[in-house]
Amino acid sequence: MIDDLLKCDHHGRMPGDQRRAQILQSAFDLFSQKGFSGTTTKDIARRSGVSEAMVFKHFSSKDELYAAILEAKKCSEGLHKYPWESNEPMLAAMEAKDDLGVFYHFARQALEKHQADVAFMRLLFYSALEEHELAERFFGEFVHEIYRFLGNYIAKRQADGAFRKIDPRIVVRSFLGMLLHHSLNNILWDRKRKILDIDNETAAKSFAEMILRGAAAVPFTAAT
Amino acid sequence: MIDDLLKCDHHGRMPGDQRRAQILQSAFDLFSQKGFSGTTTKDIARRSGVSEAMVFKHFSSKDELYAAILEAKKCSEGLHKYPWESNEPMLAAMEAKDDLGVFYHFARQALEKHQADVAFMRLLFYSALEEHELAERFFGEFVHEIYRFLGNYIAKRQADGAFRKIDPRIVVRSFLGMLLHHSLNNILWDRKRKILDIDNETAAKSFAEMILRGAAAVPFTAAT
DNA sequence: GCAGGGTGAGTAAGCACTTACTTAATGCGT
DNA sequence: ACGCATTAAGTAAGTGCTTACTCACCCTGC
Known part of the structure; x- marks a missing residue:
């Protein structure tokens, strides 16, 4: 996670930085x-x-x-922070106005990330319940940015006449709901x-199709 | 919640049952x-x-x-356990095959319940994370029953040709996702x-329309 | 030889839980 | 209506153990 080098169960001394990272990782595992x-x-x-x-x-x-x-998590996330960063297929789909592709690749990336980082998801839930200010800020910024990004895309496609008249934030909430609830079921x-x-x-695929049919202006017909 | 009589901040003695209920309530508030x-x-x-x-x-x-x-919660829930119990409008809508009504009244009841019982929701989340066996069983039974009930309705409506070919459980997961995620946002x-x-x-209304358009066989047109 | 990784043995406070005891209500026979 | 035994509600002051956190003091590799 934070650093794979620390896996060595080195009995003796260890450089300070490495030991620090190892303690951080242990604490992360246990808190989650x-x-x-x-x-x-x-x-x-x-x-x-x-000791x-x-x-x-x-x-x-x-x-x-x-x-x-x-703090460490915030940095280590880096490029993979949002589900559209380093997600070329999704960005390409956005360019091509392939709505199904946009939702599919977003969903795919999000679900993979949740699955790969179960411990982090648990930690976020714990800190939300415990009302740890840092976690609240973390979640707030992250979610806010997702609403902005996806909301903008939906608004643009509404202007194109592709989506029906509906508050884009409701579409985002519905879609994120499907994804998060699905992951929550699998995790908890x-x-x-x-x-x-x-x-x-x-x-x-299912969630993308569901949200697209739900928000489309004209009846949607699946490619398959 | 458990008993409103216990609100009296009675300094002196109290009947055993009443004190017991009061302690239960205090513990409930604090655990949540x-x-x-x-x-x-x-x-x-x-x-x-x-003392x-x-x-x-x-x-x-x-x-x-x-x-x-x-245990107390399990009993006190009583008739209001599932979102279709004491939900006449929803049962009537089911009878009339008014799909939008079914989803709307289900959603309405669920959202109201979440809002009215924030503490209980928090408690359930905590116990899911803490992997308290009793809470897991509680949640398992409850969610399982919802999937069975709504899934059955969807399957029946698929047979009628009203809904497209899709695993009913995916529709349920999408719909519950919208509702739970929305409540989770409001609570956490x-x-x-x-x-x-x-x-x-x-x-x-929004979620019901979204899921119905998402699952309908023929293009859905809103009443409004 | 010494900086820095590492520890054993603390400390005071806090934890779930107990014991030995006091106090208030409730019968109940006369 | 009274005294008195019985019972249930209540507590102060512990029990042994765990907690977060500290300090004086070792090693060991460069």
């Missing part, structure tokens, strides 16, 4: 599993293979450790996929 | 605010206006207190309604 108040600094130390004192040599408090995780409530077991491609 | 491990038995006692020992006279452990909350991430501020009627 058991929440902030459900995780002890002793647990974090044990998982990092060091508790080392944790406090790198981070002055448990709270600071939490803040450092979010139905991890065994007992209710619905479909792969990301099928899900992305 | 700060999670299970974020809440102390001392907090619960203070909020109930009694910690009283908490343990009524409930043998913190875990049992948690279980008692879920966008409590100030900065991104999207619409009332439940508008939301229910």
